[in-house]
Amino acid sequence: MAKVSKVSKGSGDGSVAGGDNIRLAELGQALFVKAAGVGIVALGISAFLGAGEKDGWNRFSHSYLVAFVWVMTIGAGALWWVTIQNIVNSHWSMVIRRVGELIASNALVLAVLALPIVLPLILGNPVMYKWADSTLMQESEELANKVGYLNPKFFAIRFVVYFGFWALLSRFFLNRSLNQDKESEATAAKTVVTMRRVAGPAMIGFAITITFCAIDLIMSLDPKWFSTMFGVYYFASCVLAINSSLALSLMWLQGKGRLTSSVTVHHFHDLGKMVFAFTIFWAYVGFSQFMLLWYANIPEETLWFKERFANSWGTLSWFLLFGHFVIPFFGLLSRWVKRNKKALAFWCIWQLVMIYVDMYWLVMPTLGVDEVPFQLIDLTCWIGVLALFVAGLAYRAKGLDLLAKNDPRLPKSLAFENF
Amino acid sequence: MSDEHKPAVKAGPAPVHGLLAEYDTPSQILHAAKEIRKAGFTKWDTYTPFAVHGIDEAMGIKMTILPWFTLCAGLIGLATAITLQWWTNAYDYKWIISGKPFWSIPANVPIMFELTVLLSAITTLVGMLLLNNLPHPSHPLDQVRRFARVTDDKFFLMIEASDPKFDDVETRQLLESTHALAIEAVLEDRVTEEKLPTGLVYGLIIVAVASVVPFALAAKARYTKSDSPRIHLIQDMDSQPKYKAQRENSFFADNRATRPAIDGTVAVGDARDDDKFYKGKDGAAWARTFPSQIALNEATMDRGRQRFGIYCTPCHGQIGLGDGMVAKRADSLAQGTWIPPTNMTQEYLRQMAVGELFNSISNGVRNMPSYAAQIKTEDRWAIIMYVRALQRSRSGSVNDVPPDARASLK
Numbered sequence: 001m002a003k004v005s006k007v008s009k010g011s012g013d014g015s016v017a018g019g020d021n022i023r024l025a026e027l028g029q030a031l032f033v034k035a036a037g038v039g040i041v042a043l044g045i046s047a048f049l050g051a052g053e054k055d056g057w058n059r060f061s062h063s064y065l066v067a068f069v070w071v072m073t074i075g076a077g078a079l080w081w082v083t084i085q086n087i088v089n090s091h092w093s094m095v096i097r098r099v100g101e102l103i104a105s106n107a108l109v110l111a112v113l114a115l116p117i118v119l120p121l122i123l124g125n126p127v128m129y130k131w132a133d134s135t136l137m138q139e140s141e142e143l144a145n146k147v148g149y150l151n152p153k154f155f156a157i158r159f160v161v162y163f164g165f166w167a168l169l170s171r172f173f174l175n176r177s178l179n180q181d182k183e184s185e186a187t188a189a190k191t192v193v194t195m196r197r198v199a200g201p202a203m204i205g206f207a208i209t210i211t212f213c214a215i216d217l218i219m220s221l222d223p224k225w226f227s228t229m230f231g232v233y234y235f236a237s238c239v240l241a242i243n244s245s246l247a248l249s250l251m252w253l254q255g256k257g258r259l260t261s262s263v264t265v266h267h268f269h270d271l272g273k274m275v276f277a278f279t280i281f282w283a284y285v286g287f288s289q290f291m292l293l294w295y296a297n298i299p300e301e302t303l304w305f306k307e308r309f310a311n312s313w314g315t316l317s318w319f320l321l322f323g324h325f326v327i328p329f330f331g332l333l334s335r336w337v338k339r340n341k342k343a344l345a346f347w348c349i350w351q352l353v354m355i356y357v358d359m360y361w362l363v364m365p366t367l368g369v370d371e372v373p374f375q376l377i378d379l380t381c382w383i384g385v386l387a388l389f390v391a392g393l394a395y396r397a398k399g400l401d402l403l404a405k406n407d408p409r410l411p412k413s414l415a416f417e418n419f
Numbered sequence: 420m421s422d423e424h425k426p427a428v429k430a431g432p433a434p435v436h437g438l439l440a441e442y443d444t445p446s447q448i449l450h451a452a453k454e455i456r457k458a459g460f461t462k463w464d465t466y467t468p469f470a471v472h473g474i475d476e477a478m479g480i481k482m483t484i485l486p487w488f489t490l491c492a493g494l495i496g497l498a499t500a501i502t503l504q505w506w507t508n509a510y511d512y513k514w515i516i517s518g519k520p521f522w523s524i525p526a527n528v529p530i531m532f533e534l535t536v537l538l539s540a541i542t543t544l545v546g547m548l549l550l551n552n553l554p555h556p557s558h559p560l561d562q563v564r565r566f567a568r569v570t571d572d573k574f575f576l577m578i579e580a581s582d583p584k585f586d587d588v589e590t591r592q593l594l595e596s597t598h599a600l601a602i603e604a605v606l607e608d609r610v611t612e613e614k615l616p617t618g619l620v621y622g623l624i625i626v627a628v629a630s631v632v633p634f635a636l637a638a639k640a641r642y643t644k645s646d647s648p649r650i651h652l653i654q655d656m657d658s659q660p661k662y663k664a665q666r667e668n669s670f671f672a673d674n675r676a677t678r679p680a681i682d683g684t685v686a687v688g689d690a691r692d693d694d695k696f697y698k699g700k701d702g703a704a705w706a707r708t709f710p711s712q713i714a715l716n717e718a719t720m721d722r723g724r725q726r727f728g729i730y731c732t733p734c735h736g737q738i739g740l741g742d743g744m745v746a747k748r749a750d751s752l753a754q755g756t757w758i759p760p761t762n763m764t765q766e767y768l769r770q771m772a773v774g775e776l777f778n779s780i781s782n783g784v785r786n787m788p789s790y791a792a793q794i795k796t797e798d799r800w801a802i803i804m805y806v807r808a809l810q811r812s813r814s815g816s817v818n819d820v821p822p823d824a825r826a827s828l829k
Contacts, residue, residue, distance in 0.1 A: 287525075287528060290525065291525050291526070291528065291529075294525050295517065295519070295525070295526065297517075297518070333490075335486075417472050417473070419475075
C-alpha cells in the first residue's frame with residue numbers, strides 16, 4: 001500500500017496546514033442570530049394562523065408535525081451517517097465527518113422542537129393522536145388491544161429513550177472526535193478504535209429507536225393501520241436527507257470560505273452517488289410497502305392507501321412517484337451531474353423538498369380533508385422548525401473546528417480521488 | 420486490429436509489432452505515459468497489475484461509451500418486461516390473477532425492475548469485454564516472457580509499430596528517456612496458429628449437437644403417443660400390493676375387490692328408523708304434528724327464519740309469496756319454460772300437513788330439486804315451523820291482534 005503523507009496529493013493542496021479556514025467563528029454567531037430570528041417569527045406566524053383555525057390546534061399540529069419529522073430526517077440521518085462511517089471505517093468521508101457529527105449532535109434541539117407535538121400527547125390531549133385518550137380507543141376491540149403500547153405514559157418513556165439515546169450517542173461521537181483533535185497520533189488511533197467499537201451496537205440501537213419513533217409519531221396517526229416496513233421507509237428518507245444536507249452544507253461553507261480546499265469535487269461526487277443510490281432505495285422500499293398491501297388487498301391494510309389515492313391526494317401520490325424517484329433518477333444518473341456543484345445542489349434541494357412532500361403525504365391525510373390542503377401555515381411551520389434547527393446547530397458549531405484534523409485517516413480522505 | 424490475415428510463413432525475421440517498456444512502480448509508468456502522450460503517439464497502451472489512479476488522465480483516455488450501452492440495455496429490458504407481461508396477461512391470453520386487472524402495473528414492477536437490471540448488467544459485462552477486444556485468442560505480447568510479470572508486480576507500456584509516429588530508433592530513445600527497466604521489441608506472432616485447434620472445433624461441434632438432444636427428446640414426447648407408462652424413477656410407496664375399492668379381484672366370483680353390503684346394513688347411528696322425523700310420515704299418512712325432537716320455541720323459529728332466508732328465498736321470496744329473485748329473473752326472460760315457485764301462503768298449503776311439506780323439501784316436488792343434501796333434517800323442520808309462521812302472518816284477523824293494540828288499527 002503506498003504511503004501517503006499528511007500534505008497530500010490530489011485536488012487542491014488539501015492540507016489543513018495550508019491554511020484552510022475550519023472555524024465558523026463570527027459567521028456562526030451571525031447565522032445563529034438570523035436563524036433564531038427567522039424561526040421565532042415563522043413559528044409565531046404559524047401559531048397565530050393555527051389559533052385562527054379554532055379547531056383545538058388540530059391544523060397547526062399537523063403542519064408542525066410534517067415540518068418536525070422532515071427536520072428529524074436530517075437530524076436522525078446525521079446520527080446514522082456518523083455511525084455508519086465508523087462501522088465501515090470509511091476513509092473518504094473523514095474530511096466531512098465533523099460536519100456530520102455537528103448536525104447529529106443537535107439531537108437535544110430536536111427533542112425540544114418535538115415538544116409541541118409530544119407534550120399534548122403525554123398530557124392526554126387527542127388533538128392529533130386518537131390514542132392519547134384511551135376511551136377513544138375502546139370503540140373497537142382491535143384498537144382496545146393496542147392500548148398496551150399506544151398510551152401516553154408508555155409513549156413518554158419511549159420519547160425519552162429515543163431522544164435520550166440519540167443525544168447520548170451523538171454527544172459521544174462528537175466529544176470523542178473533538179478530543180481526538182488534541183490527542184497524540186497513537187491516542188488518536190485508539191480513539192478511532194473506540195468509536196468503531198461503539199458504532200456497531202449503536203447502530204442496532206439506532207435502528208430500533210428510529211423504527212419505533214417513526215411508528216409512534218407518524219404511523220400511529222391512524223391507529224388502525226400498520227405496516228412492518230414503516231421504519232425502513234422513514235429510514236430511507238433519513239439517509240437521503242442527510243446526504244443531501246451534507247452536500248448543501250458543505251457547499252454553503254465553501255461559499256463562505258471554509259473548508260475550501262479540503263473538500264473536493266471527489267467528495268461531492270460520492271455524496272451525489274449516495275443521494276442517487278438512496279433515491280432508488282426510497283422508491284424500492286416505498287414500492288415494496290405499497291405492492292404487498294395492494295396485492296393482498298385486505299381492507300384493514302389498504303384503507304391507508306385508499307385515503308392517499310382519493311381526489312387530489314391521488315395527484316399528489318403520482319407527483320411523489322415521479323418527483324421523488326423517476327425524475328431524480330434520470331437527473332442524477334450521469335457522472336457529470338454529481339461532479340458539478342450547481343447541478344448537484346439543484347438535485348439535493350429538489351430531494352429535500354420532495355422529502356417534505358413525502359412527509360406531507362404521510363401525515364396530512366389524517367386531517368380528514370378530501371383535497372390536499374397546502375396552506376401558508378405549512379410553509380411557515382416548515383421554515384420555522386428548520387430555522388430553529390439551524391440556529392441550534394450554528395450555536396453549537398460556532399466555536400468548534402469543522403474538520404477532524406487529527407484523524408489518522410484524514411490524509412487518505414484529503415487525497416481521495418473518485419472516477 | 421493488428422491481427423489481420425497473415426500471409427504464408429515468410430523467410431526472415433518476423434516484423435516488429437511494437438516496442439515494449441517495463442517499469443517498476445506506478446509513478447514511473449504514470450510519468451512515462453505522460454511523456455508518450457506528449458510525444459503524440461496514438462497507437463499505444465499501458466498494462467498494469469492493478470488500476471493505477473490517474474492513468475486515464477496521463478494517457479489522455481476519453482470517457483468510454485460503455486455507460487450508454489448500459490442505459491440502452493436497461494431501457495430495452497424495461498420495455499421488454501412491460502411488453503411481455505402486457506402481451507401474455509392482458510392481450511394474448513387474458514387471465515385473472517388474484518382478482519387484479521388484466522394489466523396490473525404494480526404487479527408487473529418486480530419483473531420490470533429485474534429485466535432492467537439483468538440486461539444492464541449483462542450488457543455492461545459483455546460490452547466491457549467487447550470494447551476491450553476480448554476474447555482475444557492470441558496477442559503478440561503473449562510471446563514475450565517478461566510480460567508474464569504484468570499480473571504480478573511489473574508495469575508495461577507498448578507503442579505499436581503501426582503508429583504513424585513510430586520509428587525504430589527514435590521511439591526506442593524516447594522510451595529509454597523514461598527510465599524503463601527494460602525495452603524489448605515485440606515481434607508479430609508467427610507462432611500461434613490462426614485456426615482454432617481441431618480439438619476445440621470437434622469439441623464445439625459435439626457440444627452443439629449434444630445440446631440439441633434434450634429439445635429433440637422434449638419434442639418427441641410432446642408430439643408422439645405412447646402406450647407405456649411414464650418412467651417412474653422414485654417409486655416411494657406408489658404401487659402397493661393391495662386391493663383398492665373399485666379394482667378387480669379374481670378371487671371372488673363377481674371379480675370385485677369390494678364385497679357388497681348385506682341387505683339392510685346401516686352405519687352406526689344412521690338407522691333413521693324414526694319415520695316421523697326422517698320422512699314426515701305418521702304410519703301411512705303424512706304427519707300433521709312436528710316430531711318430538713323439534714322444540715317448538717323461539718330458537719327453532721329463529722333458526723328456521725335464518726335457514727329459510729338462505730335456501731328458500733331465492734325462489735320463494737322473502738315472505739314466501741313466490742316472488743324471489745330467481746322467479747323475477749325468469750319472468751323477465753319470459754322464455755316460456757318457467758313454472759313459477761309456489762306461493763307458500765296460499766290456502767291449500769296452509770291446509771297441507773307438515774309432513775308433506777317436509778317431503779317436498781327432502782325429495783323435491785315438480786321443478787324443485789331435493790334439498791336433503793344442503794339442509795339437515797332438524798333445519799328442515801325449523802324451516803317448516805317458520806313457513807307456518809309466514810302463512811299465519813298472511814291469514815290473520817283482527818282477533819289475532821292483542822286487545823290493547825286494536826285501537827291503533829282503526
